[in-house]
Amino acid sequence: MPFTTREIESPDAVTQVSAADAAVREPDDDIGEKMVLNMGPSHPATHGVLRLVLELDGEIITKATPDIGFLHRGDEKIAENMQYNQFVPYTDRLDYLAPLSNNVAYALAVEKLMGWDIPPRGQAIRTICCETSRISSHLLGLGAMALDLGAMTVFLYTFTEREKLYDLFELLTGARFTTSYTRVGGQIRDLPENFIPQLKKFLDDFWPSLDECDKLLTRNRIFVDRTKDVGVISKERAIAYALSGPNLRGSGIEHDLRRKHPYLDYENYDFDVVIGSAGDCYDRYLVRIEEMRQSVRILRQGIDKLPSGPINVADWKNMAPPKSRVMTKMEELIHHFIVVTEGLDAPPGEIYFAAENPKGELGFYINSRGGGVPYRLKIRAPSFVNLSILPELLPGCMVSDVPAVLGSLDFVMGECDR
């Protein structure tokens, strides 16, 4: 058809000129005073591969267009082609700064579909996983924000602490970064023997170190000047844009899924939901600092009340039985074979489960038609939603504010682009 060929033909010189003439000009920019600055996808302040197209008037941003998708891997489509447990490693790569809590959130979502409640010890272990990864993620958020504002030393201090956390993760899961720790119905292994003493030692060392970063930044005049009244998100806008996590609480809204819709065992832990007041970068920074302290509180309680007992559900038809039984009992051997080859037998139906992850509300919507493979799996990525406010937040800021705003929104592109 001639019509179609014309569509895909590259425009000739005459068409290009007429297109340029017909292009809409900004009414208030007749003499072309504005400059379009392309920030990213490879730029030190954009934490990965976010691309911002900024329209500048001098150093002041008049228009900001975020361009995402450089890290798109099609995780949701991938999930439709594999068994539930096989998708666990993919959750590591969502918010890769807190892989453990992604594992937990995903496992909890599928368990909700299965109608399972894992034993108390398993829940306590998952709580410990979630909170350690929250500390790890917030430490990076804090360090990267400081780094973007020029305080490189804080970044290295936080990385020293994260290094210790990675050692803990390695002890727990065998991997430092891509943990893949949970399975639907439990964990791959119990806590190693010396995990709890090492975690205690970490918590003791961590508190003074956090205070040190706090002292370097919180009262630092330059840091306060750079972050206060910058990137202000009002309560209404925060709700309108469906922000979640520290970005929402920084605007003064007391919303924490651990409190509002308790999962795991969070209703039995004593912790404060930290909220800010002004909703600027400084408040979001303060919320993160204080949330780390609350995480330490939760971890200490978790260590104290860690119950003994099984860590996984004992539904051998859907959860691979332990090796000792597989090797000795006929029936368990058959179960193992079925579970490994066909996956668990999920009931048909749809569920949505959201967990309070370090970056915000990480939700999994699962549409199941029965069997071991989801029909559709949708990931509600907090970073994606949090970034949607950028076109409204950035205009009026200066170029120097972009790192502060981006740092305080604390996003991860692995999760945003999925």
Place this chain on the structure above:
Amino acid sequence: MDPFFIITSLLKIVGILFVVILPMVSYAVYAERKVSAAIQDRLGPNRVGPAGLFQPIADMFKLLLKEDFTPRNVNTFYYWLAPCLAVMPAIITIAVVPFGSTLFGVPMVIADVNVGILFVFAIASLGVYGIVIGGWASNSKYPFLGGIRSSSQMLSYELSLGLAVIPVFLLVGNLRLTSVVRYQIEHGWFIAPFVGDWMNPWKWVLAVPMIISFLVFMIAIFAETNRLPFDLPEAEQELAGGYNTEYSSMKFALFFLGEYAAMITGSAVIVTLFFGGWHFPGIPDGSRGWIFGVINIAVFFAKVAIMIFIFMWVRWTLPRFRYDQLMRLGWLFFFEIALVNIFVAAWILAYFPSS
């Protein structure tokens, strides 16, 4: 002209430039990395040679061997000129700074001109052209923003820089930097006048505007040398390197060396103006034997090294200012302080019982 004068001058130029300043620049980079490592609880360079001491040489070879890439659409002449302009003023400035007393009767200053400090300001201000021209010639948006920031930053801080030193020259009555040092030998360092009739309370009253002068001057030098918290023109995290984004190989290295050379020169000027130059209480000058002449030079560079350490300490502790905050600070705070400070110093001086 006196051939002896020409030969000694040449010896001084070659000596100070190739034996002291250039190695000092490359080892300032090494020191920066070691100091930052110490501050950040790391080890720093420790692979090349003992304690990583050959690291600067390895860095230099690496930079020399890299591809010297000239992007398309740059203004080639200015693109090549900018790195030279960045490094030269810092080195020229050192000519008027007295780095020692006398050695075998030869005064240890390359050019003892009677416009001393004016020469310093005139030449040091040229350093900004390297950055501005580099930013313009690169024909790229990030360097362009860096160049613009740099020029406005210089304008704001050059003023307080000039005003801050006026109290010093009110006291000395002479722009020659050697006379500043002579005055401080007789009356004590401006910051801490412990020499001579140090019991005289007026001298301590006079030290107050001097300390203010020193602080303003030092902060202005921070801004002048583009170091954190004033490194807006390069602002790694905002402008991805700023004015030097499009530069590679030795041209980039020249910008880098220019920054460190400016830091050394700035430290040398601060030491001369406020810390008594090469003078240290109790150590006689070079007229009492060549060994003292050498010691005086060593004292001067030790003081410079301490100043450089302070530069680095500040850099690795503080975050960076924002463009408008920097301007506000420069125009609404330091400018006023420096101006009022002149009047305070003049008023004290008017009632200073001259002995």
